[in-house]
Amino acid sequence: MVNYIPVLLILIIAIGMALVIIILSRIAARNRPTREKLMPYECGVEPVGTARERQSVKFYLVAMAFLLFDIEAVFLVPWAVVFRGILESETYRNLRYVIYAEMMVFMVVLFVGLVYVWRKGILEWNK
Amino acid sequence: MQAEKALFIVFAVIAVASALNILLQRNPLYSALSLIGTLLALSALYVMLRGQFIAALQIVVYAGAIMVLFVFVIMLLNQPKDQPQIEKQKGLRYLAIPLAGLMIAEMFYVLRPIHLSTLPADQSVGTTWSIGTALFTDYLLPFEVTSVLILMAVVGAMVLARREGD
């Protein structure tokens, strides 16, 4: 457990570095704001409308699909790690076909999900 | 020992403060970011409890996938400005406040001083090998049911979100 402390260490150092960079920029840079410089950039013309309009719902669908397949990947990780060990250990050796079959069932069920998403056309258009 | 206690206090304070911040922010995006902060602090607490695998998974799945979904939805919906929600039905507060008080009393009762063993878990409990073998031997049925649940979620989300034409 004690070897997770470097994570905290590098987090603090990285945050410190980011702060130093921001403060450096604040000190050393010139600051002469004019109206044109502060406007949102829209290729040199006056901006039309606000930036807070509704976006397409396809991003939501992609994020949803990503979430669900990410959970599948997360179940695959412990299986992959123990798979080879199970093939070679004695206590679980007679379970190896069972464990392989279990994960294949899991993946087939999720593959059905992928086929559904594919056929419904969610992975098309501006995707 | 002292260092572990100090680290625990730091992460616990961060977790509770972020959780309170979720409620106190007007802008929903700031609330989502506070939730991410809570999850990161919780992940650190899991590491301290010898659950390294769960800690990493918490960040990969919860802070890295579910919260991305939340943030996308908040950005896609684009509520104009930060509208303060005015209480629509004032009578409900006479129901809400006693029930909240009841829940707090219940929490105090459940968390009354009991004899907890303060030893952290055995070295081998949180490792990937033990989780993996347990998942495919003892907990096989929940595992397979999870796959069906995920399939249900995929189909449900796609059906709900595409209802408006396309």
Place this chain on the structure above:
Amino acid sequence: MTNLLLEWLIKTIIILLILLTAVAYVTLMERKVMAWIQLRVGPNRVGLGKFRLWGLMQPLADALKMIFKEDIVPIQANYWLYIAAPALSLIPALMTFIVIPYGSTITLFNRTIELHVTRMNVGLLYVLALTSVGVYGIVLAGWSSNNKYSLMGGLRSSAQMISYELALGLSIVCVLLYAGTLDLVDIVNAQNGFHGLAWNVFRYPLLIPVFIIFYIASLAETNRTPFDLPEADSELVAGYHTEYSSMKFVMFQMAEYLNLITASSISTTLFFGGWNGPFVGRAPYLGPVYFMIKVLGLIFLAMWIRYTVPRFRYDQLMRFGWKFLLPAAIVNIIISSTVLLFRP
């Protein structure tokens, strides 16, 4: 305990210093490689005083210029999010390097020092977690700039990143099938046989397509061409970093190059044997040298691809990620596990 803390601190600082210099010189390498591929010579004038030094001081000159540029915060932008977003992009990019092994063990000042900062038994999941958190910097930068192009670029870029993260994760699962552990130090140590040439791509040839999937997915994760539509200049006016100037922009660029170095480092660790190579048992100092050569080779490959291949359109990109790479990774997992089951 304080000894341990001191050792970690020194290793972390050394790695960060090497990393920052590496990022600076990778930008120079990019410009030189771009130039030579386009049949011209890159920057070769910035030297020290009278000596041209082949342009090696160019990154220093660029950094100094960027520090003194004006720092504009657009009106109506969410101020704190606008400032925090580049930091959110930079910090996960820096944090990956503490779990990567750079060598075996060396003896220095009568102590045996292992050439990795820390050794986690979930090291590979830690790297995946940091990749997942890296999405937030981009999407928050796009939102907080209060600019339509930034928002669209940010949303598209993060949708691209999460789509390719799936292929990345699944190709890592395929490597795990052969490696049997999440600990990067163990994965590299297992590739140590046969005079240091028993790399994973040679021992298990089924990992070659997995490497290709992993490499393409990591190019898409780091928003490099041919997958850089959300930040291409002619498409979305530089996408999510349109409104950023001076050092915050530098932080985004640093984060991008750091992600590239991370992706190459993880590729060499998983597929090409990390620090392994001929004679590394007798001369442990050769370990970091081999590691650096392999990482530089993969970075050069990324740059070569960038200046050779045209850019994908966004819908082609997403279609490629979901309809080709993801099923390919799944098929690879099935084939690898079947082969392992019947022929261990």
